[in-house]
Amino acid sequence: MTRVMAQVGMVMNLDKCIGCHTCSVTCKQTWTNRTGVEYVWFNNVETRPGLGYPKRHEDQEQWKGGWVRTKRGRLKLRSGGRIRRLTQIFSNPKLPSLDDYYEPWTYDYDTLISSPAMDTTPVARPKSMITGKDTEIRWGANWDDDLGGTHERGHLDPMLKGIEDSVVFELEKAFMFYLPRICEHCLNPACVAACPSGAMYKRSEDGIVLVDQDRCRGWRMCVSGCPYKKVYFNHKTGKAEKCTFCYPRLEVGQPTVCAETCVGRLRYIGLFLYDVDKVLAAASVEDDKDLYEAQLDVLLDPNDPEVVAQARRDGIADDWIEAAQKSPVYTLAKKYRLALPLHPEYRTMPMVWYIPPLSPVVDALANSGHDAEDAGNLFGAIDALRIPIGYLANLLTAGDVPVVDGVLKRLAAMRSYMRDINLGRDTDESIAEAVGLTGEDLYEMYRLLAIAKYESRY
Amino acid sequence: MTETPTRIDDPFVDALISARSFLTRSETSPDHRAVHYVGGREGDVFYRDRWSHDRVVRSTHGVNCTGSCSWKVYVKDGIITWETQQTDYPSVGADSPEYEPRGCPRGAAFSWYTYSPTRVRYPYIRGVLLEMYRAAKVAHGGDPVAAWASIVDDDAKRRTYMSARGKGGLVRASWDEALEMVAAAQVHTIDRWGPDRVAGFSPIPAMSMASHAAGARYTSLIGGTMLSFYDWYCDLPIASPQIWGDQTDVPESADWWNASYLIMWGSNIPTTRTPDAHFMTxxxxxGQKVVTVSPDYADNTKFADEWLPAHPGTDGALAMAMGHVILREFYVQRQVPMFVDYSKRYTDLPFLVSLRAHGESFVPDRFVNAADLGQDVEAAEWKxxxxDAAxxxxxxxxxxxxxxxxxxxxGHWNLDLGDVDPLLTMHADGAETVTVDLPRFDAGENGTERGSVIRRGVPVRRMGDRLVTTVYDxxxxxYGVARDGLPGTWGAGYDDADAPYTPAWQEEITSVPAATVERIAREFAQxxxxxxxxxxxxxxxxxxHWYHSDTIYRAIISLVLLTGCQGKNGGGWAHYVGQEKARPFTGWAQLAFxxxxxxxxxxxxxxxxxxxxxxxxxxxxFGADEVATPLGTGRFTGQAMADTLAQAVRMGWTPSYPTFDRNPITLAADAEAAGMSAPDxxxxxxxxDRLKFSVEDPDAPENFPRVLTVWRANLLGSSGKGNEYFLHHLLGADGAIDGGQTPEGKRPKTVAWRDEAPTGKLDLLVSLDFRMTSTGLFSDVLLPAATWYEKYDISSTDMHPFIxxxxxxxxxxxxxxSDHDVFQKMAAVFTELAGPRLGVVKDVVALPQQHDTPSEISQPGGRVLDWRAGECEPVPGRTMPNLVVVERDYSAIAAKMGALGPNVESIGTVVKGITLRQPKSVEHLKKVNGTVVGGVADGRPRxxxxxxxxxxxxxxxxxxxxxxxxxxxEFLEKRTGQVLADLARDNEGKHITFADTQSRPQPVITSWEWSGSEHGGRRYSPFTINVERKKPWHTLTGRQHFFLDHDWMAEVGECFPTYRPPLNLAAIAGYPTIGDHDEQQVVVRYLTPHSKWSIHSEYQDNLFMLALSRGGPDIWMSREDAEKIGVRDNDWIEAHNRNGIVVARAVVSHRMPEGTVYMYHAKDRTVGVPRVEKTGxxxxxxxxxxxxxxxxxxxIGGYAQLSYGFNYYGPTGNQRDEVTTIRRRSQEVQY
Structure with a gap:
């Protein structure tokens, strides 16, 4: 072990996300409700399948975000070697345009009250916030919410790659889930590496990735470099802005706005301790599918006395070490391996983790000849999920289906195990054993995922 | 670490880029990949500064939304900046998720309104009216009332300002002038037409009780009419009063946590109960199993273990089939002791029903009562x-x-059966049997609603000359559940699709596979x-929201009754539609009324x-007979719906204001002059025939409502079903009605038909709002209201137990x-004008027989006797409306508004049949609020x-x-003879003050005002007190009713749970048929579910919600329907039917079922709505x-639980049976 650093992380349990977008609204109200960033949502929520915001941001063939591993085993920004980028700073060709986000608009509301007498009811018509002129609304920050228009454009969702044949946009086979996104505050941030001005940095104490507003020169290499498209350009100040993990709140012991206001109660915040010297090696493993394990390996066990000793040597305060020991994100990501990193294949070592959604559907089971009345099948089986597991794997494990399958099985086992307790019956330990856990493990998972008190989420 | 450090790019580039580290004070990682900074980040000051604020104030959002979420409102430099949710709700226990945070994206966007350009900042009056008024005032020596009279009595002037309604031209006025005009109109109306021609509308008091009470109190004190909302919104589940004698009582959301099987049935929890959805997830x-029933792939389906995609409006068929399975498997094939015991104690299933001969068969008649047994006891007909099986x-x-x-x-109003073991069935070896004819509506003749008849058998006993059986039999x-030895036609089994209520039968109606329904029903009961x-x-x-929602609900609620789930934590029905549980009901009702x-x-x-x-x-x-069964007596033959309303009014079942075609103040004076009591x-x-009910001639000018005040509501942009009729007839503005009036043969017989339908009945429309809505656009006077973040009030809901x-x-x-301040001020201005002009008068108030009062047992046996038809004598309070003379001192309205009156001690507060004189409460209020000095309210609490x-x-x-x-x-203990007061006694000294509610949400005390108990920290579930303490339901039998034996229920064939399909408007009303289409247009079912991006019309104009949705009016349609008419996602379309026309964008999605479109409730015409292509x-x-x-x-009224109560029983403003035509329009739109 060489050097321990602390990193704040977040887990979002997609299985609980109701897609309400409260997080987006409270975040926008707090941080980006001002000119220059009208189109900016530090936090947004996408209906998947869908194109996302900005459109098809996951298509790195187009946007060239994140890192790639060279044949020689080195990491290189996908947007090209640094020389290449330095030559392009005045004409960044890989920036999403306003069309890829959306052209923000407002309405001439005032007409409703000030209209002189006219021949019909006054109305507030849409006006572009960019040009100030009349506009017709053709795209927005959340255009394909709840599968709106998805049968027309859903095939453009980059996550359908490889599973195109199994996805049909028909009512009977409809599926969806929501993907809330903020900045990943990566351990290996491509935006930071891409910044020619040295304006982007990770805070030493908690790893939050920030843009130094004084130093930013508006080159926008960070916008291109971020494969999640979570760095934005303020067209009024000419500088980059991004999710700050609400550090002014965090510093006084409050969770982020998006987390505290999440009525689905699906967000957890906590500290990771990690071996900072292992990051690059982990991000450079050959096979994309090994990146998840490599990322887990970087995270240190905060209860390991050696880790604690090294952390102290590296100047991490005892209360931070204690926080890391109680960290729900560590428990969910590493102890129970329920939370997975978003797009590990970008090799940025993202620190916002996701528990994949169950989407059980027993009629598929019943139709396939299973007896759904068997106790074990009351909730359906993982292989009959409505959401194609390949889709989740494309999102969370670089396509590694068995990893996602394992998570979903642990969740399903927890439900089955708890049902016996709920109905006052003897517990069936074989349910826990089948997923390599104990009954106590499942019960602890249940407490953390279901009871989820404020104190245990943050 | 032993490996060699990994590097980025090639050595040259690394060298180049590493130079970066010399340019900064900060630490760059050895691989030059990451930059770490510590402290001193001047560049980040902006964000710290943006987060800083001066105050955080607790508030919430009143009306409209049932969430009752507590919020933190942030204030900086005297400006409201934003809001986030409070998280300080008291704990609901160590083993449960908490109520935090509560809130949703709509609420989180509220502060936008504060400074938005849609904010109403000043009083406005339509210019053309204001000019007339100013001129008239000059012409009438400055007398506002005379000035107002001169305008509204002049047809040309009326026409001028009414036809300008909704078309802009509002001008600023002063508060003094606006209130003076409103008061003048009210005074003139009371004087000329009567106080019952002044009306007030404001819904859902629970979420801002003081704001609601302000205007309701004012309206009530001047003798005006307050209009109900719960039934009007069609949020009242009419089955609830029918089954339980209770308006609605449901579990708090934390009780979902206690359920181990949950069906979300037409209830999209994540969208409509956003703050509480987490309890479900x-x-x-x-280990809770979750099932959803929804025609579309709704948001909640994502969480479901099973999804039953029943066709819209066919839920009753699904529920009947589930009931069929449960009765067969858990009652007949096997008896579950818990179910049987529950049915005997808590439902009407063991009660005796007499049979009436009907041709060669029988039909169910009515409950056998003590009078039938010849018992000479008090109220024998009501017992x-x-x-007794023993x-x-x-x-x-x-x-x-x-x-x-x-x-x-x-001491006898209780469910204690003592040693009696009620006999559930007459079925036994050798029991006599007969056939009964029962209505069915799934297979109507010629597509009518009347359905047909099925003959089945029941075991019977003879009691004297009566044949009786049980409700259970x-x-x-x-339900068509066969037993040995019974005559009649029975299905061959679950897979008999021809036999009503089998799983196979429902599959043909709902499309849900029979085997699935069978299995879900079994799982649910198991x-x-x-x-x-x-x-x-x-x-x-x-x-x-369906026309026949009562039948849908009765079929569904039967499932939780038959399985003994109602009145249990974690079980029973959970109706979440427009909840309005004003928990401190008694106090609110006193003040508001x-x-x-x-x-x-x-x-x-x-x-x-x-x-x-x-x-x-x-x-x-179509007329009333259209919905009657062939088994009926024909009492609705030839009757229009309006005839049934007129009959219900004159029999005293349901209220109607204006009541008579004479000013009720004049009526009192006339009675006095005649030396008679007013009722006589x-x-x-x-x-x-010298006096007529107004309902018998609603188009006569003397029967118009004249002044309407709307606050906390958007009647014309949201809740008003038949919006274009409002605009055209009530307001005299432009309305887009495109359908013919009732053809001559189908017109009412007892309601006068005037060839010329009036337009512009209402003299004055006043509204209060903080934002511009259609109601504001069409108002004559628009008053600027404070927002929820600018006033004091209290909020409660049934979703959580806090105030x-x-x-x-x-x-x-x-x-x-604030609403409160507006109505206090209005009262002052009104009193000044009204005192000298109106003085002290007597006012005859007509009242229906009221639920929870002795008048609810005025019409025994559910027999309909119409005095007008000579079937009985008109006796006020029994066979016709009760008539009460109220004295009104119009010079004391302002004084009464601002003080708590003496009836609180002298008569007492009356709620749900419990009368309490509250001198101690009044003494307390005198101390904390202070007392009024002088005048009519001298010494009263302020x-x-x-x-x-x-x-x-x-x-x-x-x-x-x-x-x-x-x-x-304790009051209830005397009546029931059961122990109850212990539920509250440990809290006897607890008194939640307003200051308490300001500091933190306060959990309520278990009270007789509601039917569940929170005692000992348990979660609220309705009717737990009934089940655990043997307190009767407020029904005829005191039990939960499967059987409703009123004449009119029998006439429509709804004595028992049944399935009635959505109205076939094509067959009975000449509407186009769903599914019909050509290349231009397609006919579809038109539904208006609640939106993800608004709470009714509020927030649908909010910039944040518009940014996250499609930014304007939209209609969701299936890809199949869209393809039929060449519509692509986001194309402009027009939806048109006989009621009006809508221009919207299409949201085309495979989430939608073919044949149905959604226009999410509620899209106002204020934002982004173009002109109609044809009319402009x-x-x-x-x-x-x-x-x-x-x-x-x-x-129906006057019959136990089927009696009137405000927001308790009344016709629903249903709207789901509607159909519309969708066509693609020119993509060039004009605004």
């Missing part, structure tokens, strides 16, 4: 009977309504057995009011005022400020004042395509 982890003898059990309202019933016959009744069904607008000064107030069923006064009754295409005089005049406060984060900006009103509400209510809770329970007029709102359809049975 989390309960799954506890249904059953048979003795075989008939028994008159305690607990029926015959024990509720008389002295001899003291009839229920099995109704779970109830395994868990002790913890199977729950949440219900929503998807099942409730002005009952502390004068009683009774005038309150009318909203639907009846709008149906009459917007002339929607003139457009009915009215009866005489009615009999002599919490609104506080003013800032003072109302510009010229805005309620001049909203904070004082809140204090009074909390002091007078049981949920917030332990002493009141205990006193009420503004496109309509979602309710431009709807129209009221009255169901006669919702008008």
């Amino acid at each position: 989390e309960a799954r982890y506890k 249904p009977v059953l048979i 003795t075989g003898e008939t028994v008159v059990p305690d607990g029926s309504i015959g024990f509720r309202h008389n002295e001899s019933g003291m 009839l229920l099995l016959a109704q 779970n109830a057995e395994d868990s002790g009744g913890r199977s729950m069904i949440t219900l929503g607008a998807g099942t409730n 002005g009952a502390d000064w004068s009683r009774p107030p005038r309150q009318m069923a909203g639907t009846s009011f709008w149906y009459l006064h917007t002339d929607q009754w003139r457009y009915d295409a 005089y009215v009866v005489q005049e009615l009999k002599a 919490h406060a609104f506080n003013a984060a800032i003072s109302p900006p510009w010229q805005c005022r 309620i001049e400020t909203a904070e004082q009103v809140c204090e009074a509400i909390l002091t007078l209510s049981g949920v917030s004042n332990g002493a009141v809770a205990v006193a009420g329970f 007029k503004r496109g309509g709102i979602h309710n431009s395509l709807t129209r009221l359809l009255l169901k006669p049975t919702h008008l």
Whole structure:
């Protein structure tokens, strides 16, 4: 072990996300409700399948975000070697345009009250916030919410790659889930590496990735470099802005706005301790599918006395070490391996983790000849999920289906195990054993995922 | 670490880039990949500064939304910046998720309104009217009332300002001038037409009780009419009063956590109960199974273990089939002791029903009662009977309504059966059997609604000359559950698709596979057995907003009754549609109804009011007989729906204001002049035909409502079903009605038909709002209201057990005022004008027979006797409306507004049949609020400020004042003879003050005001007190009703749970047929579910919500329907039917089922609505395509639980049976 650093992380349990977008609204109200960033949502929520915001941001063939591993085993920004980028700073060709986000608009509301007498009811018509002129609304920050228009454009969702044949946009086979996104505050941030001005940095104490507003020169290499498209350009100040993990709140012991206001109660915040010297090696493993394990390996066990000793040597305060020991994100990501990193294949070592959604559907089971009345099948089986597991794997494990399958099985086992307790019956330990856990493990998972008190989420 | 450091790029580039590290003070990682900074980040000051604020104030959002979420409102430099949710709700226990955070994206976007350009900042009056008024005032020597009279009495002037309504041209006015004009109109109306021509509308008091009470109190004190909202919104599940005698009572959301089986049925929890949805997602982890029933792939389906995609409006068929399976497998094939015991104690299933001969068969007649047994006891006709299985003898059990309202019933109104074991069935070896004819509506003749008849058998006994059986035996016959030895036609089994209510039968109707329904029904019941009744069904607008929602609900609720789940934590129904549980009900009702000064107030069923006064009754295409069964007596033959309303009014079932074609003040004076009591005089005049009910000629000018004040509501942009009829007939503005009026042969017989339908009935429309809505656009006077963040109030809901406060984060900006302050001021201006002109008068108030009062047992046997037809004598309060003379001192209105009146001690507060004199509460209020000095209110507690009103509400209510809770329970203990007061006694000294609610949400005290117990920290579930403490339901039998034996229920064939399909409007009203299409247009079912991006019309104009949705009016349609007419996602379309026309964008999605479109409720015409292609007029709102359809049975009164109560029983403003045509329009739109 060489050097321990602390990193704040977040887990979002997609299985609980109701897609309400409260997080987006409270975040926008707090941080980006001002000119220059009208189109900016530090936090947004996408209906998947869908194109996302900005459109098809996951298509790195187009946007060239994140890192790639060279044949020689080195990491290189996908947007090209640094020389290449330095030559392009005045004409960044890989920036999403306003069309890829959306052209923000407002309405001439005032007409409703000030209209002189006219021949019909006054109305507030849409006006572009960019040009100030009349506009017709053709795209927005959340255009394909709840599968709106998805049968027309859903095939453009980059996550359908490889599973195109199994996805049909028909009512009977409809599926969806929501993907809330903020900045990943990566351990290996491509935006930071891409910044020619040295304006982007990770805070030493908690790893939050920030843009130094004084130093930013508006080159926008960070916008291109971020494969999640979570760095934005303020067209009024000419500088980059991004999710700050609400550090002014965090510093006084409050969770982020998006987390505290999440009525689905699906967000957890906590500290990771990690071996900072292992990051690059982990991000450079050959096979994309090994990146998840490599990322887990970087995270240190905060209860390991050696880790604690090294952390102290590296100047991490005892209360931070204690926080890391109680960290729900560590428990969910590493102890129970329920939370997975978003797009590990970008090799940025993202620190916002996701528990994949169950989407059980027993009629598929019943139709396939299973007896759904068997106790074990009351909730359906993982292989009959409505959401194609390949889709989740494309999102969370670089396509590694068995990893996602394992998570979903642990969740399903927890439900089955708890049902016996709920109905006052003897517990069936074989349910826990089948997923390599104990009954106590499942019960602890249940407490953390279901009871989820404020104190245990943050 | 032993490996060599990994590097980025190649060595040259690394060297180059590493130079970066020399340019910064900070640490760059050895691989030059990451930069770490510590401290001193001047560049980040911006974000720290943005987060800083001066104050955080607790408030919430009133009305409109049922969430009742407590929020933190942030204030910086005197400006409201944003809001986030409070997280300080008291814990609900170590083993449960908490109520935090509560809130949703809509609420989180509220502060936008504060400074938005849609904010109403000043009083406005339509310019053309204001000019007339100013001129008239000059011409009439400055007399505002005379000036007003001169305008409204002049037809040309009326026409001029009414036709300008909604078309801009508003000008600023001063508060003084605006209030003077409003008061002048009210005074003139009272003087000329009567106080019942002044109306007020404001819904859902629970979420801002003081704001609601302000205007309701004012309206009530001047003798005006307050209009109901719960039934009008079609949020009232009419099955609830029918089954339980209770308006609605449901579990708090934390009780979902206790369920081990949950069906979300037409109830899209994540969208419509956003703050509470987590209890559902989390309960799954506890092993709860989740099933959804929804025609589309709704948001909640994502969480479901199973999805039953029943066709819209066919939910009743699904539920009947589930009931069929449960009865067969858990009652007939095997008896589950818990289910049987529950049925005997808590339902009407063991009660005896007489059979009436019908041709060669029989039909169910009515409950056998003590009078039938020849017993000479008090209220014998109101005491249904059953048979004791042990003795075989008939028994008159305690607990029926015959024990509720008389002295001899003291101590006997309870569900204690003693040693009696009620006999559930007559079925036994050798039992006599007969056939019964039962209506079915799934297979109507010629596509009509009347259905046909099925013949089944029941075991019977003979009692004298009567054939009797039990409700249970009839229920099995109704559900088609066969037993050995019974005659009649029975299905061959679950897979018999021809036999009504089998799983196979429902598959043809709902499309849900029979095997699935069979399995879900079995699981549901098995779970109830395994868990002790913890199977729950949440219900929503998807099942409730139909014309026949009562039948849908009865079929669904039967599932939780048959499985013993109702009245159990974690079980039973959970109806979440427009909840309005004002927990401190007693205090709110006192203040809002002005009952502390004068009683009774005038309150009318909203639907009846709008149906009459917007002339929607003139457009009915089918009559009452259309919904009657062939088994009926033909009593509806030739009757229009309006005829049934007129009959219900004159029989005293349902209220109607204006009541008579004469000013009720004049009527009182006339009676006095004639030397008669008012009731005698009215009866005489009615009999002599010199006096008419207004309902019998609603288009006569003397029967118009004249002044309407709307606050906390958007009647014309949101809730008004038949929006275009409102605009055209009530307001005289442009309306886009495109359908013919009722053809001559189908017109009402007892309601006068005038060839020329009036336009512009309403002299003055006044509204208060903080934002510009359609109601504001069409108002003559628009007053600027304070927002929720600018005033004091209290909020509660049934979703959680807390009461919490609104506080003013800032003072109302510009010229805005709180509702409370507006009505206090209005009262002052009114009193000044009215005192000298009107003085002290007597006012004859007509009242229907009221639920929870002795008048609910005025029409025994559910027999309909119409005095007009000579079937009985007109007796006020029994066979016709009760008539009460109220004295009104119009010079004392302002004084009464601001003080708590003496009735609180002298008569007492009356709620749900419990009367409490509250001198101690009044003494307390005198001390904390101070007292008035001088005048009519001398010495009375002040309620001049909203904070004082809140204090009074909390002091007078049981949920917030332990002493009141205990006193009420003690009252009830005497009546029931059961122990109850212990539920509140440990909180007897607890008194929640307004300050308490300001500091933190306060959990309520268990009170008789509601039916569940929170005692000992348990979660609220309705009717747990009934089940655990043997307190009867407020019904005929005192039990939960499967059987409703009223004449009109029998006439429409709904004595038992049944399935009635959505109205076939194509067949009965000449509408186009769903599915018909050509290349231009397609005919589809038109539904208006609740939106993800608004709470009704609020927030749909909010910039944040518009940014996250499609930015304007939209209609969701299936890809199949869209393809038929060449519509692509986001194309402009027009939806058109006989009621109006809507211009919207299409949202095309495979989530939608073919044949159905959604226009999410509620899209106002204010934002982004283009003009209609053909007419050039503004496109309509979602309710431009709807129209009221009255169901006669919702008008029944005078019969136990089927009696009128404000927001308790009344015709629903249903709208889901509607169809529309969709066409692609020119993509060039004009605004």
